[in-house]
Amino acid sequence: MLRARVVTALALLFALLGVLFLLPKPAAAAAFGLVAAVAAWEWAGLMRIDAAGRVLYGGLMAAFCWQTYAIGQSAFLLFWAGASIFWLLVAAFWLRGRWSMAGNHFVGYGLGVLLIVATWAAMVSLHERGPWVLLGVLALAWVSDIAAYFTGRAYGRRKLAPAISPGKTWEGVAGAVAGVLAFGAVVGFAVGYAASASLAGLLAAAACLLLLTALGIAGDLFESLLKRQAGLKDSSGLLPGHGGVLDRIDSQLAILPPAALLLHWSLS
Numbered sequence: 001m002l003r004a005r006v007v008t009a010l011a012l013l014f015a016l017l018g019v020l021f022l023l024p025k026p027a028a029a030a031a032f033g034l035v036a037a038v039a040a041w042e043w044a045g046l047m048r049i050d051a052a053g054r055v056l057y058g059g060l061m062a063a064f065c066w067q068t069y070a071i072g073q074s075a076f077l078l079f080w081a082g083a084s085i086f087w088l089l090v091a092a093f094w095l096r097g098r099w100s101m102a103g104n105h106f107v108g109y110g111l112g113v114l115l116i117v118a119t120w121a122a123m124v125s126l127h128e129r130g131p132w133v134l135l136g137v138l139a140l141a142w143v144s145d146i147a148a149y150f151t152g153r154a155y156g157r158r159k160l161a162p163a164i165s166p167g168k169t170w171e172g173v174a175g176a177v178a179g180v181l182a183f184g185a186v187v188g189f190a191v192g193y194a195a196s197a198s199l200a201g202l203l204a205a206a207a208c209l210l211l212l213t214a215l216g217i218a219g220d221l222f223e224s225l226l227k228r229q230a231g232l233k234d235s236s237g238l239l240p241g242h243g244g245v246l247d248r249i250d251s252q253l254a255i256l257p258p259a260a261l262l263l264h265w266s267l268s
Contacts, residue, residue, distance in 0.1 A: 005241030083118035122256035151175020219254030
């Protein structure tokens, strides 16, 4: 299992780097659209939709991405705003009440379109600003996940959400926060921001990092809840040792749209 996990992780990393740095921007957007279509196929599986319905939903998600790309920035902003509102205002109540999409396909399909297309649009926009920009935001989620995992394994005592994901702890959350702040400091010094920014700017950047870390944890818990309600361990078995695409981008669903929106506002 460990070997499969390492091999798959390396293959995914090289594929991602190839898309980010070698493909022209329209081709990269299409590659991100393929990821969105597969994520939608898995999302429909979590809703317990039949095989034909899952394929149809994946195809429709690709069409939504294409149409959003054709409309452009105005559509991107609407999706980012909608997804951000969900993660900031709705997700906590959803997790607390352990709401389910079972029996309400309209909510399930609509929420899937909102969250997945918003994430795809964020990937496209951040990549257009520069491959390193998108890679940096993706790395933020990776650092958070890795720091939370190892800190939780070493020091975890107090459960974060035992009814949803028994392995997650508050100590893991603290590790994620520390890891992300350290990562932000390193990046800030590397790009020269830390040396030139005011104290207010540094505090604002730290607040944004803390917010994105919290949202990433919420995204992880949200997907864990959907899998638990569907009676599944993984969103699919497409990625040996890693489960499915949704299992790899659960945090990104909650981090990328708000990050793209924050960056748009800050640079407008």
